[in-house]
Amino acid sequence: xxxxxxxxxxxxxxxxxxxxxxxxxxxxxxxxxxxxxxxxxxxxxxxxxxxxxxxxxxxxxxxxxxxxxxxxxxxxxxxxxxxxxxxxxxxxxxxxxxxxxxxxxxxxxxxxxxxxxxxxxxxxxxxxxxxxxxxxxxxxxxxxxxxxxxxxxxxx
Amino acid sequence: xxxxxxxxxxxxxxxxxxxxxxxxxxxxxxxxxxxxxxxxxxxxxxxxxxxxxxxxxxxxxxxxxxxxxxxxxxxxxxxxxxxxxxxxxxxxxxxxxxxxxxxxxxxxxxxxxxxxxxxxxxxxxxxxxxxxxxxxxxxxxxxxxxxxxxxxxxxx
Numbered sequence: 001x002x003x004x005x006x007x008x009x010x011x012x013x014x015x016x017x018x019x020x021x022x023x024x025x026x027x028x029x030x031x032x033x034x035x036x037x038x039x040x041x042x043x044x045x046x047x048x049x050x051x052x053x054x055x056x057x058x059x060x061x062x063x064x065x066x067x068x069x070x071x072x073x074x075x076x077x078x079x080x081x082x083x084x085x086x087x088x089x090x091x092x093x094x095x096x097x098x099x100x101x102x103x104x105x106x107x108x109x110x111x112x113x114x115x116x117x118x119x120x121x122x123x124x125x126x127x128x129x130x131x132x133x134x135x136x137x138x139x140x141x142x143x144x145x146x147x148x149x150x151x152x153x154x155x156x
Numbered sequence: 157x158x159x160x161x162x163x164x165x166x167x168x169x170x171x172x173x174x175x176x177x178x179x180x181x182x183x184x185x186x187x188x189x190x191x192x193x194x195x196x197x198x199x200x201x202x203x204x205x206x207x208x209x210x211x212x213x214x215x216x217x218x219x220x221x222x223x224x225x226x227x228x229x230x231x232x233x234x235x236x237x238x239x240x241x242x243x244x245x246x247x248x249x250x251x252x253x254x255x256x257x258x259x260x261x262x263x264x265x266x267x268x269x270x271x272x273x274x275x276x277x278x279x280x281x282x283x284x285x286x287x288x289x290x291x292x293x294x295x296x297x298x299x300x301x302x303x304x305x306x307x308x309x310x311x312x
Contacts, residue, residue: 017237020237021237024237024238030238033238033239033240034238034239034240035240041240041241043240043241043242044237044240044241045241046241047235047236047237047241047242047243048237048241050235050243051235051236051237054211054212054234054235055210055211056210056212056213057212057234057235059236059237074236074237076232076234078210078213078232078246078248079203079206079207079210079213080203080207080215080230080248080249081173081176081177081180081200081203081204081207081215081230081249082180082186082189082190082248082249083189083190084189084190084191084197084199084200085197085199085200085201085202085203085204086203087203087206090234090246092234092236092238093236093237093238114310117312118312122312123311123312124309124310124311124312125309125310126284126307126308126309126310127307127308128282128284128305128306128307128308129305129306129308130304130305130306131303131304131305131306137306137308140308141308143310144310145308145309145310146308146309146310146311147287147306147307147308148286148287148307148308148309149284149285149286149287149306149307149308149309150284150285150286150287150293150303150305150306150307151282151283151284151303151304151305151306151307152282152283152284152285152293152296152297152301152302152303152304152305153280153281153282153301153302153304153305154270154280154281154282154299154300154301154302155279155280155302156273156274156278156279156280
């Protein structure tokens with residue numbers, strides 16, 4: 001497959017929700033968690049509306065030259081008192097469409113997130129990757145991330 | 157030391173910033189990161205003001221029966237599309253004053269956070285603990301958290 005020469009990173013719109021959920025579901029962990037149905041369950045649109053209201057959060061997509069959405073990422077800029085009142089950036093829900101992997105799209109998304117974090121005076125970008133996502137961990141290390149923390153979760 | 161029979165969890169106020177920063181600094185990792193000076197650097201108050209504007213974030217303190225602040229915690233409720241549009245809760249900057257540890261104050265703070273996350277329909281509470289904080293990891297496991305993720309960080 002030819003390398004995608006360029007993707008555009010832009011804020012997600014309501015009409016992108018279906019393709020984003022399809023990417024979230026097309027994943028060993030996500031497939032059990034999502035409901036990729038036609039029509040798409042209203043819970044996803046309610047969540048999108050909540051994201052639109054959340055001023056610290058940006059849900060973005062990567063769009064190829066044909067305007068097709070091929071990746072997504074959610075970035076949250078979180079103020080806090082620690083580290084001399086520095087904001088930190090939390091990256092979540094990074095996905096690239098399965099037919100478009102290994103073309104640098106994930107890296108473009110992450111570089112966008114890192115630049116946005118810098119632009120918002122963050123001193124830290126942080127993310128959780130599931131213990132089983134060994135390839136993702138390698139990818140993030142290549143971008144300069146250190147596996148410095150244990151990510152602990154409590155699921156209801 | 158007698159067990160503290162009860163602490164009150166309440167939203168942090170501007171006048172609590174100094175004691176919260178003192179708790180952040182009184183820590184092997186925090187001591188190198190904070191500037192506990194008199195007067196307290198303005199960066200901390202700017203961060204507090206940003207927290208007050210951030211509608212998804214609650215910075216809370218634990219106050220003992222004498223009205224002394226003995227612990228703190230920051231909770232962020234994050235909407236998102238994944239897991240059928242479920243919000244998740246991120247817990248950060250959990251601290252208990254060094255002279256008040258092992259009295260259940262951290263547990264009270266965490267139980268407050270878990271209850272708030274449930275009340276906000278979150279399906280997940282997540283937190284980062286530094287790899288070196290082995291005791292903290294034991295504490296969170298006791299509360300039901302699983303070390304399911306690698307927490308990766310990029311510091312500028």
